[in-house]
Amino acid sequence: xxxxxxxxxxxxxxxxxxxxxxxxxxxxxxxxxxxxxxxxxxxxxxxxxxxxxxxxxxxxxxxxxxxxxxxxxxxxxxxxxxxxxxxxxxxxxxxxxxxxxxxxxxxxxxxxxxxxxxxxxxxxxxxxxxxxxxxxxxxxxxxxxxxxxxxxxxxxxxxxxxxxxxxxxxxxxxxxxxxxxxxxxxxxxxxxxxxxxxxxxxxxxxxxxxxxxxxxxxxxxxxxxxxxxxxxxxxxxxxxxxxxxxxxxxxxxxxxxxxxxxxxxxxxxxxxxxxxxxxxxxxxxxxxxxxxxxxxxxxxxxxxxxxxxxxxxxxxxxxxxxxxxxxxxxxxxxxxxxxxxxxxxxxxxxxxxxxxxxxxxxxxxxxxxxxxxxxxxxxxxxxxxxxxxxxxxxxxxxxxxxxxxxxxxxxxxxxxxxxxxxxxxxxxxxx
Amino acid sequence: xxxxxxxxxxxxxxxxxxxxxxxxxxxxxxxxxxxxxxxxxxxxxxxxxxxxxxxxxxxxxxxxxxxxxxxxxxxxxxxxxxxxxxxxxxxxxxxxxxxxxxxxxxxxxxxxxxxxxxxxxxxxxxxxxxxxxxxxxxxxxxxxxxxxxxxxxxxxxxxxxxxxxxxxxxxxxxxxxxxxxxxxxxxxxxxxxxxxxxxxxxxxxxx
Numbered sequence: 001x002x003x004x005x006x007x008x009x010x011x012x013x014x015x016x017x018x019x020x021x022x023x024x025x026x027x028x029x030x031x032x033x034x035x036x037x038x039x040x041x042x043x044x045x046x047x048x049x050x051x052x053x054x055x056x057x058x059x060x061x062x063x064x065x066x067x068x069x070x071x072x073x074x075x076x077x078x079x080x081x082x083x084x085x086x087x088x089x090x091x092x093x094x095x096x097x098x099x100x101x102x103x104x105x106x107x108x109x110x111x112x113x114x115x116x117x118x119x120x121x122x123x124x125x126x127x128x129x130x131x132x133x134x135x136x137x138x139x140x141x142x143x144x145x146x147x148x149x150x151x152x153x154x155x156x157x158x159x160x161x162x163x164x165x166x167x168x169x170x171x172x173x174x175x176x177x178x179x180x181x182x183x184x185x186x187x188x189x190x191x192x193x194x195x196x197x198x199x200x201x202x203x204x205x206x207x208x209x210x211x212x213x214x215x216x217x218x219x220x221x222x223x224x225x226x227x228x229x230x231x232x233x234x235x236x237x238x239x240x241x242x243x244x245x246x247x248x249x250x251x252x253x254x255x256x257x258x259x260x261x262x263x264x265x266x267x268x269x270x271x272x273x274x275x276x277x278x279x280x281x282x283x284x285x286x287x288x289x290x291x292x293x294x295x296x297x298x299x300x301x302x303x304x305x306x307x308x309x310x311x312x313x314x315x316x317x318x319x320x321x322x323x324x325x326x327x328x329x330x331x332x333x334x335x336x337x338x339x340x341x342x343x344x345x346x347x348x349x350x351x352x353x354x355x356x357x358x359x360x361x362x363x364x365x366x367x368x369x370x371x372x373x374x375x376x377x378x379x380x381x382x383x384x385x386x387x388x389x390x391x392x393x394x395x396x397x398x399x400x401x402x403x404x405x406x407x408x409x410x411x412x413x414x415x416x417x418x419x420x421x422x423x424x425x426x427x428x429x430x431x
Numbered sequence: 432x433x434x435x436x437x438x439x440x441x442x443x444x445x446x447x448x449x450x451x452x453x454x455x456x457x458x459x460x461x462x463x464x465x466x467x468x469x470x471x472x473x474x475x476x477x478x479x480x481x482x483x484x485x486x487x488x489x490x491x492x493x494x495x496x497x498x499x500x501x502x503x504x505x506x507x508x509x510x511x512x513x514x515x516x517x518x519x520x521x522x523x524x525x526x527x528x529x530x531x532x533x534x535x536x537x538x539x540x541x542x543x544x545x546x547x548x549x550x551x552x553x554x555x556x557x558x559x560x561x562x563x564x565x566x567x568x569x570x571x572x573x574x575x576x577x578x579x580x581x582x583x584x585x586x587x588x589x590x591x592x593x594x595x596x597x598x599x600x601x602x603x604x605x606x607x608x609x610x611x612x613x614x615x616x617x618x619x620x621x622x623x624x625x626x627x628x629x630x631x632x633x634x635x636x637x638x
Binding site: 068 | 524613628632
């Protein structure tokens with residue numbers, strides 16, 4: 001375990017949320033690394049302080065439950081009391097009623113909620129957003145909606161000209177909103193696309209998802225990209241099956257297929273590569289994190305095509321557009337792919353892209369690539385390390401093309417030592 | 432080295448008491464007339480609900496009152512819940528609306544995406560009880576400083592910190608409540624703690 005991995009794990013370790021194997025690795029690292037030992041101690045102190053401070057009002061925390069239960073028992077007592085005209089019972093009932101009214105109404109305090117709280121059934125949740133997303137339930141008043149907020153029937157969401165977001169429904173459908181998009185949540189399996197563009201997917205074992213637009217509607221099971229302009233709605237079915245309706249037509253779709261609703265008619269449209277047509281979602285996948293499996297899948301799909309397909313430049317541009325986030329999957333691809341004649345060109349392309357986009361987090365993989373069998377891969381790894389650190393440790397990147405194995409090893413060890421000491425120094429400066 | 436195998440901890444004290452009963456089972460009993468079954472739900476959810484509302488409204492007194500009202504309203508409208516196994520999500524949705532209504536009523540702006548600057552300072556806003564004579568003034572200041580920094584965290588980070596420390600929730604439970612993965616909970620808690628550590632260290636150096 002290195003220091004970066006330790007920092008990603010220390011929280012879960014402290015909260016006893018890791019396996020025994022990882023626990024052992026963390027404890028071994030703590031015993032060997034003074035800087036990380038210090039971090040662990042600081043976390044322990046912070047945790048103790050947070051526990052004490054946030055739980056200081058544990059009595060008031062319990063009092064919420066006690067107050068609720070107390071009121072529940074008053075209500076239950078009132079409900080159980082037989083109604084007859086005995087004077088004493090009437091008096092008690094009146095007193096209890098008065099008490100209840102006072103407890104609920106609290107006339108000496110300002111009203112916390114001026115309007116009755118409606119009791120909605122949530123149908124979706126805002127999962128991810130690249131920036132502020134707004135929500136409204138009356139189309140008049142808009143408020144910022146934060147990720148993890150629940151969405152109810154009738155809620156409207158809108159993105160501005162630079163933000164994307166992703167919604168997860170209770171039926172396990174995913175709805176991704178592009179920039180300048182507005183949707184209305186009609187139900188957990190139906191949305192209205194009022195403007196803009198959506199990428200949607202459904203769980204194949206669940207229900208179909210319906211999307212209505214001003215020009216028509218589409219109902220599908222699978223994956224779909226729907227774009228609405230002033231006069232048309234374009235539906236790209238990426239996976240699965242769909243049914244498209246307009247005022248005058250109803251047609252079935254099977255993937256991959258592209259339809260357009262125009263002038264109340266459903267017509268077939270030219271099919272673009274669905275993968276590139278939906279590249280706008282990449283920014284959302286990057287936001288979800290480097291370990292998102294869908295992101296890795298997209299990167300691997302692009303990697304599968306570079307160096308082979310006629311339009312290699314297109315795939316290469318797509319990869320570069322993903323930025324430093326794609327460095328890890330590219331690095332892992334090169335490390336895991338043997339340098340056979342059929343793969344040499346692809347690995348070299350991948351190494352070139354990696355060297356141009358990788359950030360400092362990719363340094364461990366780059367050091368490993370210095371020992372690759374392919375000279376071009378070693379060269380690109382070395383030039384990237386020079387770009388990121390400003391150092392070449394006495395061996396120019398071009399020299400790595402022909403450097404023999406016995407001469408590589410000592411330099412690789414120097415790189416590992418260089419990186420370890422830089423990490424330690426950085427932690428010391430932080431404190 | 433992956434950090435994806437979260438094993439989870441022992442259930443909380445409350446959950447252990449009714450470990451064989453799910454929310455759905457307890458709701459069914461409640462609807463059949465056993466109000467005491469709902470008490471278990473109240474004890475199970477009150478703390479984390481309070482923490483959730485607190486992360487929105489940032490006042491303890493308001494959060495407790497709203498949490499109480501939301502639990503009571505959920506009880507009164509229990510029969511309308513179509514999927515009892517989703518009680519938690521439903522309750523949080525009620526609380527979310529209640530928090531929004533409260534903030535609308537107080538003409539507060541929604542929390543900004545990048546992080547909040549609008550929160551109430553001062554001991555009175557955080558502690559429901561007045562400080563006791565035994566409490567050290569410096570300790571109070573430290574506590575207040577810490578809570579100021581917690582309230583200044585971005586929404587997603589503030590939420591997990593408050594829910595985690597209010598109720599000692601497992602990563603798995605928190606992931607279910609918030610509709611994210613346990614890995615995301617780990618990332619958010621790690622980031623929140625790192626931010627707090629850095630802010631408090633910087634403060635310590637400058638004073």
